[in-house]
Amino acid sequence: MTENDATPASGPAAVPASAQAPEPADGRSGFVTFVGRPNVGKSTLTNALVGEKVAITSDKPQTTRRAIRGILNRPAGQLVIVDTPGLHKPRTLLGQRLNDLVEQVLGDVDVIGFCVPATEKVGPGDRRIxxxxxxYGRAKKVAIVTKTDAASRDQITERLIEVDQLREDWAAVIPLSALTRDQLDVLTDELLALMPKGPALxxxxxxxxxxxxxxxxxxIREAALEGVRDELPHSIAVTIExxxxxxxxxxxDIHANLIVERDSQKAIIIGHKGSRLRDVGARARAQIEPLVGTNVFLKLHVRVAKEWQRDPKQLGRLGF
Structure with a gap:
């Protein structure tokens, strides 16, 4: 069941010792993060490697807003994959804080995977990143050409040459498709080989x-992002009441708030006679029920917090 209600309204953290697992013989473990421009497939790659959806995905840039850790276990060791926002030119205080978060993560990880989609030529943003x-001298670097399933052989070859020329210290340059899982094992083996020896985290x-x-x-935020206008994704936040x-x-029973910045955005989220909000609730509920293991009664409220992306107090309340 889904009930919707629109009401107006004004380094990755250290792993706790208690969560640590026994040390495998000759095992390796460590942290890897994927960087690149927004929407190059970092979250999709994270989910494919973990084998379960731990990071939301969208065709809208800057979908990821936190450092989300996914854990991949293999006989040879453990990878902790830190999914981060895409690096971009910030236009709001939120954008600057997301870039700051990426900078912090990059300084803490053991390996950085630099992602470029096979379908797009290397541009100034890629070169800058x-x-x-x-x-980040302590981290080893791997170049990854993503989305090879959507590219021709000539495009993939061209992209590999372009990426290889960006730096001289790549530990590896790997083309892959997270969607078809082509070359994922190659990437996993390479990343594990680059990790320090140590216990599983x-x-x-x-x-x-x-x-x-x-x-x-x-x-819920992923469901709300589907089909919205281009200006809306960055303005959506979700809190759980x-x-x-x-x-x-x-x-x-789950009570949640969908937060936007303007009344006009609130109208977009709600849709004609609440139709769009009902769709958001239905899509979200379908994914939440397997996660919690029961049926779900989801009540969504749409609230307006004016210019929250630029307001340090409101950003703090929303966890940024």
């Missing part, structure tokens, strides 16, 4: 350290 990687079976509240909020399981154990 590739050059900036020289400021998370127990076997853990795929992310994201809280259930954060995962649900991201699922309450999650409670009913006494029967077969139903979970």
């Amino acid at each position: 590739a050059e900036s990687l020289g400021g 998370y127990p076997d079976g853990v795929v992310t350290d994201e809280s259930i509240e954060d995962r649900i909020a991201e699922i 309450d999650i409670s399981e009913r006494d029967t154990g077969s139903m979970t």
Whole structure:
């Protein structure tokens, strides 16, 4: 069931010792992050490597807003994949804070994977990001040409040549498709080989350290991003008011807020007679129910927080 209500309104953290797993013999473990312009496939690649959806995806740039960790276990060791926002020229305080977050992550990881889509020529933004990687001397660098399933053989060859020329210190240059999983094992083996020897950082079976509240909020935001106008994605935030399981154990009640910056955006989210908000609720609920293991009653409120992307107090309340 979904009930919708529109009401107006004014380094990655250290892994706790208790979560650490036993050290495998001769195992390797460490942190890798993927960088690149927005919408080059970093979150899709993270999900494909982990084997489960831990980061939301969208065809809208700057979908990722937090450092989200996905955990990949192999007999040879463990990779902790830190999915970050795409580097971009910030136009708001939120944009600057997202760039700052990426800078922090880059300074902490063991390997940086630089992503360029096979379908697009290397441009000034790619060159600027590739050059900036020289400021992170402790991390090894791998170049990744993504989305090869959507590119011709000539495009892939051209992109590999362009990317290879961006830096002289690539540990590897790997073309792959996260969608078809082509070459994913090659990337996994290369990343593990570049990690330091050490114990696993998370127990076997853990795929992310994201809280259930954060995962649900991201699922709702992903559903809200689908089909909206170009100016709206950056203006959407989601907060969870309450999650409670009913006494029967077969139903979970979730109350969430969809936050936008203007009344006009609120109207877009709600849609004609609430039709669009109902669709958002239905899409989100379909993904939330397998996550929580029960049926879900989802109540969505749309609220306006004027210019929240530029307001430090409101950014703080929203967790940025």
